[in-house]
Amino acid sequence: MVQGCFFTDYDNYSIEYTSYGKDIVKQFVDAAHEAGLKVGFYYSPRDWYNPNYLTEDHHRYLEYYFEEIQELLTNYGDIDIMWFDSIGRSSLNEWDARTLLRRMKQLQPDLIVNNRYTSVLAGYEQSPYDINGDFATPEHRLGGFDSERPWESCMTVTEAPGGGWSYRPDGRIKTVEESVKYLINNVVNDGNLLYNIGPMANGKLNEDHAQVFREVGEWLEPYGEAVYNTRGGPYISPKWGESTYKTNDDGTQTIYLHVTPLLNDYTVEGDNPPAGSRL
Secondary structure (H helix, E strand, O other), X not given: OOOOOOOOOOOOOOHHHOOOOOOHHHHHHHHXXXXXXXXXXXXXXXXXXXXXXXXXXXXXXXXXHXXXXXXXXXXXXXXXXXEEOOOOOOOHHHXXXXXXXXXXXXXXXXXXXXXXXHOOOOOOOOOOHHHOOOEEOOEOOOOOOOOOOOEXXXXXXXXXXXXXXXXXXXOEEOOHHHHHHHHHHHHXXXXXXXXXXXXXXXXXXXXXXXXXXXXXXXXXXXXXXXXXXXXXXXXXXXXXXXXXXXXXXXXXXXXXXXXXXXXXXXOOOOXXXXXXXXX
């Protein structure tokens, strides 16, 4: 969720002051908790409409920014993930990232935070190690093997100029085969896949987009055991494919072999691989 979608005491740019007048973030969180799901918020630190943003009064913008994060982490119960976008091309020194991280962990000790709240554009691995978040987020790039630091590739089901993050009717819809390829590549390389689908203006999902996800789900029905709750390895980059494994309750391990031509036929995209990437 981005600024404006929730009730806040620190800005009048809020859904509270629209004709709808209801807190959709609360509705979303309540529904997720009722269904037993984890909850994550997306937040963009950059707000070009705020008059104090990156001015001589930027410290006032930080007060607004920190207070909104506090609202999100205190008004909605347990929150599992804060997923930030980057700080643009501004200096990390302007953002007091250590204070922000400390406050977030005080409010929600089990919260996990991605690395972009301290990151400049296209520099997601360059922040100081002690505030570089809990996981890395290479964008439009399939990751290579890295079991040292948690990571997820941020991909879109729509291919369009600018990334295809919002609903783009002019974009190319990626195929089920491509989508499964992304999933296999990342799980065997010990990473996660964040796969974006943008809703239309009426809030509904494009049926062609939704069908891709349904068919990926159909593929997972027989093969999901080799994907869910597994780690990448122990066989890394053999000619026949790759592997995942799972540690059983009795301490033994089950190894799953992913023997597929898809792993030898993918295209590397973008420029932000996770640390240790072989791509």
